[in-house]
Amino acid sequence: MSTxxxxxxxxxxxxxxxxxxxxxxxxxxxxSFSLHEGxxxxxxxxxxxxxxxxxxxxxxxxxxxxxxxxxxxxTLGTLKHEEMRLLRREIQVVQQxxxxxxxxxxxxxxxxxxxxxxxxxxxxESRKKxxxxxxxxxxxxxxxxxxxxxxxxxxxCQRVAIARALALDPKIVVLDEAVSALxxxxxxxxxxxxxxxxQERGLxxxxxxxxxxxxxxxADEVAVMFRGRIVERGTREDVFxxxxxxxxxxxLASVPLANPQAVKSNKEQVxxxxxxxxxxxxxxxxxxxxxxxxxxxxSTTLTLxxxxxxxxxxxxxxQGS
Amino acid sequence: xxxxxxxxxxxxxxxxxxxRVSVVDNVSFEIPAGxxxxxxxxxxxxxxxxxxxxxxxxxxxxxxxxxxxxxxxxxxxxxxxxxxRLLRGNEISMIYQDPMSALNPIxxxxxxxxxxxQLHSSVSKSVARKAAIDLLASVGIPEPxxxxxxxxxxxxxxxxxxxxxxxxxxxxxxxxxxxxxTTALDxxxxxxxLTLIDKLAAERNLxxxxxxxxxxxxxxxSDDxxxxxxxxxxxxGSVEQIFSxxxxxxxxxxxxxxCDYTIDVNKPIKSIAGQPPRPDNRPSGCVFSPxxxxxxxxxxxxxxxxxxxxxRLTACFRSDELFQVGAVN
Numbered sequence: 001m002s003t004x005x006x007x008x009x010x011x012x013x014x015x016x017x018x019x020x021x022x023x024x025x026x027x028x029x030x031x032s033f034s035l036h037e038g039x040x041x042x043x044x045x046x047x048x049x050x051x052x053x054x055x056x057x058x059x060x061x062x063x064x065x066x067x068x069x070x071x072x073x074x075t076l077g078t079l080k081h082e083e084m085r086l087l088r089r090e091i092q093v094v095q096q097x098x099x100x101x102x103x104x105x106x107x108x109x110x111x112x113x114x115x116x117x118x119x120x121x122x123x124x125e126s127r128k129k130x131x132x133x134x135x136x137x138x139x140x141x142x143x144x145x146x147x148x149x150x151x152x153x154x155x156x157c158q159r160v161a162i163a164r165a166l167a168l169d170p171k172i173v174v175l176d177e178a179v180s181a182l183x184x185x186x187x188x189x190x191x192x193x194x195x196x197x198x199q200e201r202g203l204x205x206x207x208x209x210x211x212x213x214x215x216x217x218x219a220d221e222v223a224v225m226f227r228g229r230i231v232e233r234g235t236r237e238d239v240f241x242x243x244x245x246x247x248x249x250x251x252l253a254s255v256p257l258a259n260p261q262a263v264k265s266n267k268e269q270v271x272x273x274x275x276x277x278x279x280x281x282x283x284x285x286x287x288x289x290x291x292x293x294x295x296x297x298x299s300t301t302l303t304l305x306x307x308x309x310x311x312x313x314x315x316x317x318x319q320g321s
Numbered sequence: 322x323x324x325x326x327x328x329x330x331x332x333x334x335x336x337x338x339x340x341r342v343s344v345v346d347n348v349s350f351e352i353p354a355g356x357x358x359x360x361x362x363x364x365x366x367x368x369x370x371x372x373x374x375x376x377x378x379x380x381x382x383x384x385x386x387x388x389x390x391x392x393x394x395x396x397x398x399x400x401x402x403x404x405x406r407l408l409r410g411n412e413i414s415m416i417y418q419d420p421m422s423a424l425n426p427i428x429x430x431x432x433x434x435x436x437x438x439q440l441h442s443s444v445s446k447s448v449a450r451k452a453a454i455d456l457l458a459s460v461g462i463p464e465p466x467x468x469x470x471x472x473x474x475x476x477x478x479x480x481x482x483x484x485x486x487x488x489x490x491x492x493x494x495x496x497x498x499x500x501x502x503t504t505a506l507d508x509x510x511x512x513x514x515l516t517l518i519d520k521l522a523a524e525r526n527l528x529x530x531x532x533x534x535x536x537x538x539x540x541x542x543s544d545d546x547x548x549x550x551x552x553x554x555x556x557x558g559s560v561e562q563i564f565s566x567x568x569x570x571x572x573x574x575x576x577x578x579x580c581d582y583t584i585d586v587n588k589p590i591k592s593i594a595g596q597p598p599r600p601d602n603r604p605s606g607c608v609f610s611p612x613x614x615x616x617x618x619x620x621x622x623x624x625x626x627x628x629x630x631x632x633r634l635t636a637c638f639r640s641d642e643l644f645q646v647g648a649v650n
Binding site: 210 | 509534535538542561564586
């Protein structure tokens with residue numbers, strides 16, 4: 001990502017360790033990333049890779065065990081309660097489940113008005129005006145104002161959640177698997193809507209998804225996570241067209257494409273992979289056709305290699321080498 | 322080729338405030354022996370209910386209003402539950418989306434497989450245990466001798482789905498229904514489980530009905546594809562026909578609205594306006610007509626029948642003029 005763009009949020013070397021008895025889970029291990037104004041960073045990975053933990057830390061809902069997070073120039077964890085509360089106006093979230101993230105006893109109007117009420121913004125009339133403006137921005141109609149979540153479809157609920165997230169005119173929106181529960185035809189509508197809103201409002205997106213197709217469509221920059229680490233990071237073109245880490249390559253090859261011909265050629269790259277084990281320098285080593293036989297992948301600590309100005313990877317023997 | 326499974330005019334309804342409404346409407350299809358059929362559609366299109374009907378799992382208040390299902394030449398909807406129990410698991414078997422809830426969490430996985438083996442054949446426990454170990458090995462579980470004594474919580478989602486597949490195959494059925502069986506799995510795990518089902522189907526000459534909302538999964542796995550929309554079967558053809566030359570506007574629109582990493586990111590995705598109709602609010606005529614870019618007055622006036630067009634079955638009045646092979650659209 002070019003350096004001229006303003007960084008609106010960044011994480012430097014964050015780790016998050018969950019302890020339970022003698023067990024220790026490194027949900028995040030020395031993860032760094034930056035969000036650039038008006039752009040989208042997609043964090044992709046499989047379940048348990050640490051995507052959502054990263055999102056929670058950025059939102060200030062969890063505290064890293066090490067490392068620091070800055071949002072709009074302020075360091076999380078050093079802020080007073082009221083300062084943190086005000087910062088939350090600038091960073092909002094849309095979650096995966098269209099229904100459970102909305103209060104089912106509230107009308108659509110009350111839901112979207114919620115953030116305005118919490119910050120005591122405007123009077124009844126101006127709030128209603130704002131709610132209608134938001135409703136139209138997300139492609140819903142006035143007639144939806146009085147409805148409750150159970151009277152809406154999944155796609156409509158997700159639009160309401162987006163409208164609520166935009167109510168305070170935030171700079172950053174965290175989208176945590178925000179389209180994963182939607183059907184194909186509805187997902188396309190919501191993705192197009194998110195792109196349009198980003199352009200109109202200069203929003204910065206932190207887009208968490210397990211769906212590589214969605215990441216490809218939405219992201220300017222992509223970070224691939226595996227077991228708590230970012231193993232590859234770069235622009236969309238870097239990561240999708242010039243993948244370097246063997247995990248990224250395996251992940252892309254595993255995606256079934258809706259084209260019977262394309263699939264057959266992909267198929268050959270996929271191998272049956274044994275499950276990973278602990279204690280290796282590269283956590284992907286046991287599943288990696290290349291790393292399996294390289295001693296340095298087991299013993300030599302990895303650091304993110306900067307291949308180009310925008311593209312870096314965590315691998316001793318990347319694809320291009 | 323003989324049709325192992327044949328569904329004729331299946332209709333299923335549910336109660337609503339407006340009286341009983343149809344959720345599967347006059348659906349007919351056939352599955353030949355050894356074929357893998359993918360059934361695709363969005364939520365509420367009637368995919369799962371069709372599968373439940375095949376397994377005779379439709380319970381009140383949902384009801385089957387009409388139709389016949391022939392399994393190996395034998396009509397099964399007319400059988401008593403006692404008679405069908407001899408077929409369920411032995412002739413036809415099903416795996417579900419969530420392996421964790423398909424298994425008993427406080428029972429060792431081996432015991433659950435053994436129980437199922439003994440239900441289908443009268444063998445001693447030690448013989449059944451041996452068979453269970455073989456089954457676990459055949460579904461690709463490493464060290465089956467020790468994993469047989471694991472509890473479900475000790476296994477990953479992909480491993481659990483393999484256990485569920487082992488149980489489904491314990492009665493040596495001819496037909497396997499997989500209802501969103503890989504939807505809850507990560508993409509690399511999904512790939513391995515699909516490869517496994519593919520391998521088992523080839524080894525055992527299984528007919529597979531794979532139900533999925535994921536077009537990619539269906540394209541990769543199936544020989545033939547059925548497309549469901551709002552309770553109707555709208556198109557049924559070979560995987561190449563459906564994905565390379567769709568002949569129903571819904572199939573075409575569904576393919577256009579997909580978002581995989583091969584699409585052009587510089588253009589908005591061609592989405593379908595609106596949303597699938599609720600069962601109590603289905604439009605007259607063609608169920609897709611209100612969302613269809615090619616709809617004409619006749620489309621909302623009467624229901625297009627599923628007819629042969631360009632070598633496959635499609636339910637659209639205009640498929641011939643819209644989708645001639647090679648036509649630009």
